Amino acid sequence: xxxxxxxxxxxxxxxxxxxxxxxxxxxxxxxxxxxxxxxxxxxxxxxxxxxxxxxxxxxxxxxxxxxxxxxxxxxxxxxxxxxxxxxxxxxxxxxxx
Numbered sequence: 001x002x003x004x005x006x007x008x009x010x011x012x013x014x015x016x017x018x019x020x021x022x023x024x025x026x027x028x029x030x031x032x033x034x035x036x037x038x039x040x041x042x043x044x045x046x047x048x049x050x051x052x053x054x055x056x057x058x059x060x061x062x063x064x065x066x067x068x069x070x071x072x073x074x075x076x077x078x079x080x081x082x083x084x085x086x087x088x089x090x091x092x093x094x095x096x097x
Contacts, residue, residue, distance in 0.1 A: 031088040033072060037063045038094040041074060041086055060094040 033039060040059040061082070064075040070088040075081045 031070070031091070031093075033063050033066070033088065033091065033093065035063050035066060038096065039063060039072075039074065039091045040094050042090040042092075057092060060096075 038060040040057040041061060043055055043058045046054060061074040061076060063072050064081050065073040067073060067085060071085050073081055073085055
């Protein structure tokens with residue numbers, strides 16, 4: 001009897017996790033970027049004296065190469081590649097006027 005209740009509880013847990021995952025995935029916005037797009041990248045370095053008013057985004061940069069589903073190599077506007085790869089959650093599409 002204990003095993004049957006344990007199996008039923010496991011089945012409920014799996015169903016609840018699937019429901020939470022579906023709800024989350026409905027709200028996720030895809031961030032498709034192509035090579036040549038201009039993007040801003042998140043600035044993680046705090047400069048001394050700027051505090052909470054420091055710039056959050058820096059750029060623009062060019063998307064030089066798409067490596068994975070959400071991984072990109074960036075380059076400066078002159079075409080020099082940056083040393084790190086960047087995930088799309090840390091990038092924002094740049095719209096110039």
